[in-house]
Amino acid sequence: MIVILKSGVSQDRIDSFISDVKEKNLDVHVSKGVDKTVLGLLGDTSKLDPEDFLANEIVESAERVSAPYKMASRSFHPENTVVKIGGDGSTACFIGDGKTVPLIAGPCSVENEKQLIDAALAVKKAGARILRGGAYKPRTSPYSFQGLGPEGIRILEKAKKETGLPICTELMSASELKYFENVDLIQVGARNFQNFDLLKEIGKFGKPVLLKRGLSGTIQELLMSAEYIMANGTEQVILCERGIRTYDGYTRNCLDVSAVPYLHKVSHLPVVLDPSHACGIRWMVGTLACSAVAAGADGLEIEVHCNPEKALSDASQQLPPVMFEELAVKLNKYAAVEGKTI
């Protein structure tokens, strides 16, 4: 249930209203806008009647939220959430500020120190704001390269020091969280998007999260997964559309561009789009990236490798630096149409 308070109500009256609600065994999520305060009531509200709240003169309106996700919904939190990434030993990047479409770029996997540092320098030069690279790789085959694990994280930390870029990498198991203290943005991959125990632990950890949509995940399931992270303590969640499975196999996945405006409508969380995994084909990545900017995406995640043909994972979709640089120039032009920069 959401309760919207009248403007100009004193903090004392808001506090006493909140404590009355908490006595009903409910949690209260407070969203303070420019002139209105929105209270999201969390818990079993089934026995409450919204009309009863209207008797209180500080209440403007009260209504049930029909969606099963609450903290992630725009009705609970009308203003956009801006996620701050890095700033601690790196240059902070803001996702969801409505002014920028930051690029999160780097190789699919961290393969060795030289490979990652070269890619980090290349993406930084082109204008990327966050470095990505998988240290733990969710591979379909157990015989494929599985990532360097903690050593990969160490290499990412080194690249962060050398470039000043915040780092983004995927966590596959909560037992590895001990290595993620210096990671700026934790990625939850498509294959783990409904690993609820993992989501709970990530929520408790408190770092910003890039939550990817599952291969066959619905929008509602994506938002429910975001809710798991938020309900466990982390409100800094970025949703990521990365293509879904459909009947046709001409691309690796099918990019659901309409997820961007829809998610913006129903949720306040920023939406990043990953064109690389969406199509899986190098030459198509740029076109999908441009469509994402036009659709209002708050950022893009793009795979870049200095020698893509030799990459240990996702060789066919990673861009060489020259292609990425050209694309960044083009994306800036598309972003300008929306009044933004990359």
Ligand code: PEP
């Ligand atoms: C990745 O980003 O390298 C990755 C494995 O992505 P996804 O989980 O979307 O497949």
Ligand code: MN
């Ligand atoms: Mn990949």
